[in-house]
Amino acid sequence: MESKGISKAIIVRLPRYYRYLGELMEEGVERISSGELSERMHVTASQIRQDLNHFGGFGQQGYGYNVRTLYEEIAKILGLDNEHHMIIIGAGNLGRAIANYGNFEKRGFIIDGLFDRDQRLSGVDSRGMRVYSMEELEPFLETHMVDIAVLAIPKTAANEVARRLVRCGISAIWNFAHTDLDVPDNVIVENVHLSESLMRLSYTLANQKADEHMACGEKMSDG
Amino acid sequence: MESKGISKAIIVRLPRYYRYLGELMEEGVERISSGELSERMHVTASQIRQDLNHFGGFGQQGYGYNVRTLYEEIAKILGLDNEHHMIIIGAGNLGRAIANYGNFEKRGFIIDGLFDRDQRLSGVDSRGMRVYSMEELEPFLETHMVDIAVLAIPKTAANEVARRLVRCGISAIWNFAHTDLDVPDNVIVENVHLSESLMRLSYTLANQKADEHMACGEKMSDG
Numbered sequence: 001m002e003s004k005g006i007s008k009a010i011i012v013r014l015p016r017y018y019r020y021l022g023e024l025m026e027e028g029v030e031r032i033s034s035g036e037l038s039e040r041m042h043v044t045a046s047q048i049r050q051d052l053n054h055f056g057g058f059g060q061q062g063y064g065y066n067v068r069t070l071y072e073e074i075a076k077i078l079g080l081d082n083e084h085h086m087i088i089i090g091a092g093n094l095g096r097a098i099a100n101y102g103n104f105e106k107r108g109f110i111i112d113g114l115f116d117r118d119q120r121l122s123g124v125d126s127r128g129m130r131v132y133s134m135e136e137l138e139p140f141l142e143t144h145m146v147d148i149a150v151l152a153i154p155k156t157a158a159n160e161v162a163r164r165l166v167r168c169g170i171s172a173i174w175n176f177a178h179t180d181l182d183v184p185d186n187v188i189v190e191n192v193h194l195s196e197s198l199m200r201l202s203y204t205l206a207n208q209k210a211d212e213h214m215a216c217g218e219k220m221s222d223g
Numbered sequence: 224m225e226s227k228g229i230s231k232a233i234i235v236r237l238p239r240y241y242r243y244l245g246e247l248m249e250e251g252v253e254r255i256s257s258g259e260l261s262e263r264m265h266v267t268a269s270q271i272r273q274d275l276n277h278f279g280g281f282g283q284q285g286y287g288y289n290v291r292t293l294y295e296e297i298a299k300i301l302g303l304d305n306e307h308h309m310i311i312i313g314a315g316n317l318g319r320a321i322a323n324y325g326n327f328e329k330r331g332f333i334i335d336g337l338f339d340r341d342q343r344l345s346g347v348d349s350r351g352m353r354v355y356s357m358e359e360l361e362p363f364l365e366t367h368m369v370d371i372a373v374l375a376i377p378k379t380a381a382n383e384v385a386r387r388l389v390r391c392g393i394s395a396i397w398n399f400a401h402t403d404l405d406v407p408d409n410v411i412v413e414n415v416h417l418s419e420s421l422m423r424l425s426y427t428l429a430n431q432k433a434d435e436h437m438a439c440g441e442k443m444s445d446g
């Protein structure tokens with residue numbers, strides 16, 4: 001596995017390749033050329049060849065890529081060849097949505113439990129998933145190997161909970177709280193800031209509308 | 224508003240500036256220097272000056288930025304000075320999580336309704352939110368002005384629903400389904416692919432671990 005020296009831009013694109021290769025496998029496709037993959041993914045064939053060449057060049061001229069080999073190599077690079085154990089802090093709608101998303105488990109992300117400060121949720125199974133109280137967090141982490149903690153709680157509580165997690169040895173946080181976490185540099189944080197995504201959509205909408213409006217104006221002055 | 228010619232990289236950073244400026248306003252801060260903002264946001268002061276200079280240079284040497292002015296200018300650029308009307312397709316946990324997230328409404332994203340193919344959910348109010356059946360989608364869109372449709376449904380149904388939305392004049396889709404939508408180019412799609420975010424986390428975790436492991440090995444061969 002020669003993942004050293006792979007640029008961040010390629011890493012960002014790898015999960016998408018992984019998804020398309022997974023779909024090809026489901027369809028029973030064994031080999032694919034960069035041209036065919038290009039058409040499906042709406043990426044240029046030369047971009048695909050450039051990206052995938054970083055992983056040892058599985059593509060053979062005239063033969064294309066072996067779908068399963070490439071899929072498995074990318075899985076290794078992404079760390080998907082190991083199981084990951086996760087807990088979810090926050091058993092509200094978002095926490096439950098993540099807990100119930102079957103695809104994560106299929107890819108080796110095992111959810112060991114949900115935690116919520118609302119005592120009324122404790123012990124209740126949501127599709128076989130146990131919900132613990134926040135008081136149980138430290139004892140739980142002492143007796144379970146957990147890789148990743150998911151923060152699906154409001155921003156006001158996020159930093160305090162993050163500190164508790166880091167004290168218990170959690171080294172990776174998937175953060176859905178709408179704030180930047182103040183944690184030591186060696187703790188990995190991947191943010192999902194939904195508001196920011198929605199604002200990018202709103203920006204594009206506003207600017208497309210502005211363009212359309214201008215075009216209409218121009219047309220009218222012509223007529 | 225001089226938003227023409229702003230690079231995409233700056234647009235991606237704007238929502239984060241907007242969030243920090245909003246927090247400063249909540250704290251009652253009226254002016255802030257690029258140095259202070261830099262410390263809060265963990266971005267260099269020169270990056271901040273460069274980014275914010277694109278919007279007419281609100282910062283005055285020695286006086287800093289007027290927090291409210293900058294906040295409102297960024298809001299305009301992001302299209303947040305207009306109300307947006309949204310519908311959510313999928314009234315499962317994820318759809319409900321988005322519907323119940325109060326901050327969207329505070330920023331002018333009004334959710335007019337949820338739609339679900341599960342008839343048992345129809346009519347049920349989830350915190351005052353109406354859930355419609357999928358049969359009601361077209362009649363609803365004929366009588367309501369909706370800007371944005373949120374897809375919080377499995378990937379198998381995503382493209383068919385997207386086509387129905389586009390036929391009804393929806394021009395912006397916030398897509399949580401784990402697939403790329405096949406829609407005309409003039410339709411704006413902002414994807415939130417949670418699996419891909421989790422894989423980036425997993426990649427960083429795998430590579431940090433690999434590094435740590437290597438460091439341990441080196442130490443041992445030294446001793």
